[in-house]
Amino acid sequence: xxxxxxxxxxxxxxxxxxxxxxxxxxxxxxxxxxxxxxxxxxxxxxxxxxxxxxxxxxxxxxxxxxxxxxxxxxxxxxxxxxxxxxxxxxxxxxxxxxxxxxxxxxxxxxxxxx
Amino acid sequence: xxxxxxxxxxxxxxxxxxxxxxxxxxxxxxxxxxxxxxxxxxxxxxxxxxxxxxxxxxxxxxxxxxxxxxxxxxxxxxxxxxxxxxxxxxxxxxxxxxxxxxxxxxxxxxxxxx
Numbered sequence: 001x002x003x004x005x006x007x008x009x010x011x012x013x014x015x016x017x018x019x020x021x022x023x024x025x026x027x028x029x030x031x032x033x034x035x036x037x038x039x040x041x042x043x044x045x046x047x048x049x050x051x052x053x054x055x056x057x058x059x060x061x062x063x064x065x066x067x068x069x070x071x072x073x074x075x076x077x078x079x080x081x082x083x084x085x086x087x088x089x090x091x092x093x094x095x096x097x098x099x100x101x102x103x104x105x106x107x108x109x110x111x112x113x114x
Numbered sequence: 115x116x117x118x119x120x121x122x123x124x125x126x127x128x129x130x131x132x133x134x135x136x137x138x139x140x141x142x143x144x145x146x147x148x149x150x151x152x153x154x155x156x157x158x159x160x161x162x163x164x165x166x167x168x169x170x171x172x173x174x175x176x177x178x179x180x181x182x183x184x185x186x187x188x189x190x191x192x193x194x195x196x197x198x199x200x201x202x203x204x205x206x207x208x209x210x211x212x213x214x215x216x217x218x219x220x221x222x223x224x225x226x227x228x
Contacts, residue, residue, distance in 0.1 A: 006156075032215055043118070043205055043219030044157070089157060093215040100145055100215040101170060106156035 003027045004092050006105035014113050019077040021108050023090030026071065030092040034102065035064060035075050038087045047088070048075070080112045116140075118220035120206050126226045132194040135223045138187055139208030147207040147217060148181055148191050157205070163189065164211065196227045 005024045013019045021035075031052040036044035050057040050064045050073070057064050063076045077084055090105040119138040127133055139146050147162040161171040163183045171181070178197070183189040193200055203224050207217040 034216065036219075041221070043207070043221050045219070046216050049216065095215060100209055100211055100217075101147065101159060101162050102215060102217055103159065104149075104157035 002106070003030075004090055004103050004105040006088075006090055006108050008108050009106070010109040010111070012111045012113065013080050015082060016079045019075075019080045019084065019110055019112070021075040021077075021088050021090075021110070023073050023075075023105055024071060025073075025092050027092070027094065027103075028071070029094035030103075032093045032095050033064070033066060033073050034091045034093075035062075036089040036091060036104075038089065038107070044089055077110075080110075082112050082114050085110055085112045118206055118208050118218055120204075120220035120223050122223060123221065124224045124226075126228065127196055128228050129197055130195045131227075132192065133196045133200075133225060133227075135191040135204050135206075135225070137189045137191070137206030137220060139189070139206070140218055141187070143208035143210045143218070144186070145209045145211055146183060146189050147209075148189070149205040149207065149219075151203040151205060151222070160191070193225075196225075198227045201225055201227050 003026050034049040035047040037047045038044040048059050048062045050066050066073045087107045087109045089107045091102040121136045144165050148160040149157050151157050160173045161181045166183045181191045203222045205222045207219045209217045
């Protein structure tokens with residue numbers, strides 16, 4: 001039973017355009033959400049996060065939106081750059097209930113075309 | 115800061131052999147996580163430790179898998195006997211409970227069981 005789902009396994013976007021990655025979760029105990037970026041042959045690296053008390057968090061070209069009622073979050077990358085080509089993982093944590101372990105989605109592979 | 119260090123980077127073994135994966139967490143971190151990445155299941159949590167004590171091993175697939183953390187700077191994940199379906203990338207990650215849920219990942223061990 002996957003508690004965090006990324007339904008789009010891949011995404012192709014033109015350089016300079018917006019990339020939108022989606023993530024859905026089922027566990028209502030989740031109260032903190034993160035996005036990780038992964039290049040081939042490397043470990044995932046932290047990108048951006050959001051607490052459940054917020055609905056938006058922005059860091060440069062990256063913005064995460066959280067819709068708690070829909071149990072949905074999204075990552076916007078604008079403008080997209082070729083260096084953004086990677087696999088992006090959505091992750092969630094139930095800090096109060098389960099400590100600091102993260103549950104990950106299956107990942108979305110993003111290809112930014114020059 | 116050397117980051118999380120995993121060894122070996124690649125391991126090729128034959129079915130039935132014992133495999134030991136090693137991890138050195140970031141100095142000062144008190145939580146350590148073992149994840150496995152496969153095409154089918156994405157990044158799944160196998161086990162995690164707080165202050166060297168196993169907290170949640172519900173993700174360990176079978177009794178063939180075992181993990182230890184004898185001290186704050188070293189952990190092992192052992193598979194005995196190994197099977198072809200264990201082939202995956204195994205990641206170790208660490209964090210500090212007082213710094214939230216942001217995990218820092220190693221580069222992973224690519225395991226191939228023939």
